[in-house]
Amino acid sequence: MPSRATARRRRFFIDLAANAWLSLSNTRALERDYGWEGLCIEANPMYHADLLSRRNCTVVGVAIASTEDTVQFVASRKALGGIVGAGMDNKQATNTSEMRTIPFSRILEEFKAPKTIDYLSLDVEACVRPDPHPCSDPLTRATPHTSVAVLTPRPKSQGAESLVMSSFPWDSYTISVLTVERPKPDLVQMLQAHGYVWQCNHGTFGDELWLSRKALESQHVQNMLARGIQGCCKPRSHTEYRSCAQ
Secondary structure (H helix, E strand, O other), X not given: OOOHHHHOOOOEEEEXXXXXXXXXXXXXXXXXXXOXXXXXXXOOHHHHHHHHHHOOOEEXXXXXXXXXXXXXXXXXXXXXXXEEOOOOOEOOOOOOEEEEEEOHHHHHHHOOOOOEEEEEEEOOOOOOOOOOXXXXXXXXXXXXXXXXXXXXXXXXXXXXXXXXXXXXXXXXXXXXXXXXXXXXXXHHHHHHHOOEEEEEEEOOOOEEEEEEHHHHOOHHHHHHHHHOOXXXXXXXXXXXXXXXXX
16 A cells, blocks of 8 residues: 555556556556556557557557667567567567667656656566667657567676666656566666665566665555565575565
């Protein structure tokens, strides 16, 4: 439950990427049951119609990257769809289309996100080597979007989430609660460097729960942590994770 202090102001989430409107959503309950507002960022056009008709969030139909660009995208594989390219899950595909990409910071500015983001659900799949084709104005509300495009080549120690967050304006915005799927070491270091604290692993897909230091100072949050969070566990190693989560 949100604290009374939080309930007096606008509560805001970002779902990146949003995926299906119901079955795979980390934010629908916040929207439906608690009246939260937020952004559902989804690059796959196969999800747009349901997100627009069945969710109240603002649907953003672009991909997040460190720079503005365009990449090749395959949508037909739904949750397994994404960017096509070397080093990708989708190394080859037919019926691709161009996908616009923009930095995280521009989305926050364009859609007037509050300086405190109460919850960020971060679960993206795709990374791609650069194939630059600059576009004039990639941000658009007309085309509403779980795969997110990333333009920079990634070493094995770097994940798509890391590249997405490389364009997040840490000095201007605070994320109170963050869940992220299987963060690579560089993203862990990034989060720690900006004052975020790992709390536990959650669920069966490798999701991790992180809180900002500011959130940890809240008595409401301290009380919740003292009671325990359903589904959270703290494995001693990655090999122990699945038994811990179950």
